[in-house]
Amino acid sequence: LSSSSAASDVYKRQGFTLTAATRISDTSQPLHIYIEGDGRAYINRGHPSPNPTPFNPVALQLAAQNTSANVAYLSRPCQYSGFTSPACSDNRWWTINRYNQPIVDSLNEAIDTLKLSPTQPIYIYGYSGGGTLAAVLAATRPDVMHLTTFAGNLDVDAFNKHHGVTPMQKAVKPTGYINSCLLYT
Numbered sequence: 374l375s376s377s378s379a380a381s382d383v384y385k386r387q388g389f390t391l392t393a394a395t396r397i398s399d400t401s402q403p404l405h406i407y408i409e410g411d412g413r414a415y416i417n418r419g420h421p422s423p424n425p426t427p428f429n430p431v432a433l434q435l436a437a438q439n440t441s442a443n444v445a446y447l448s449r450p451c452q453y454s455g456f457t458s459p460a461c462s463d464n465r466w467w468t469i470n471r472y473n474q475p476i477v478d479s480l481n482e483a484i485d486t487l488k489l490s491p492t493q494p495i496y497i498y499g500y501s502g503g504g505t506l507a508a509v510l511a512a513t514r515p516d517v518m519h520l521t522t523f524a525g526n527l528d529v530d531a532f533n534k535h536h537g538v539t540p541m542q543k544a545v546k547p548t549g550y551i552n553s554c555l556l557y558t
Contacts, residue, residue, distance in 0.1 A: 388460040389450030389479045393487065394433065399442035403494040403518065406445045406484060407436035408510075410501030410524075412452050414467050418538065425467035426452045432500040435523065441496075445487045449503065450479050472505055472529060472544035480506055481514070494518040499525055505547060512550035 383392055412427035426448075436446040449471070451461040460466055466476070484495065496519040499507025504525020511520035526532045527547045533540050 383454050383457075388458060388475070389466070390454050390458040390461065391450055391479060391483050392448040392453040393483065394436070394446040395487065396444045397442070397489065400489045400493075402442040403496050404443045404445060404488060405436075405439050405441045405496045406447060406487065406498065407432040407439075408480065408497070408499040408503035408507050409433065409446070409448045409452060410499075410503045411471060412449060412467070414471065414502075421464040421468045423464070425449065425464075431523070432498070432503055435498065435500065443489065447480060447483055447487075449506075450476055469539055469541055470543065471502060472509075472541055472546070474543070474545055477506060477509055477513075477545050480510060484510070484514070488516070492516075497521075498523070502526055505529060508547035509545050509550065512547065 383390055409427060409430060409432040412425040412430075413422040414425050416422050430448075433446050436444050449467070451458065451467050466473075470476070488495070493516070495514070495517045497507045497511055497517050498521045499505065500523045504522030505527065507520060507522060508525060508527055511517040525547075529541055529544050529546045529548070
């Protein structure tokens with residue numbers, strides 16, 4: 374986020390490190406949160422990357438373009454400074470476990486820390502796999518008033534089947550919430 378009032382921070386949540394960038398100017402306004410995509414989860418099919426940090430941080434670029442009063446960016450666990458976390462020595466957290474409950478919990482805790490007040494509404498945005506997680510967060514958090522995904526993987530099983538990759542057995546999936554809410558992309 375390019376602004377003289379932008380700040381960055383690192384959060385340790387659920388054993389993971391998440392990098393955040395914020396630009397806050399009016400605490401009475403909603404908080405717009407952008408969640409990064411999967412980054413570089415794999416070098417190629419079947420070969421996990423040693424570092425999931427994205428070469429092209431699309432969600433960060435989108436957050437930087439948002440002119441709202443309060444904007445925050447959250448990396449995914451193990452991106453950027455993630456290797457300071459013991460959990461990030463296991464590449465399954467950015468490959469086959471990247472949508473598992475501990476990942477969702479780490480983002481939930483980071484969002485709770487970013488919120489300026491308990492009643493502040495949240496607008497949540499997610500790019501690619503960040504859209505998967507943003508949809509789950511929007512379906513499970515009562516403070517989320519708006520969801521936008523950019524190329525979000527809303528049906529994890531269909532996505533993995535289409536690409537012929539390993540199923541994510543323990544993934545928390547947006548499709549599990551379709552009966553309880555309506556998701557728009």
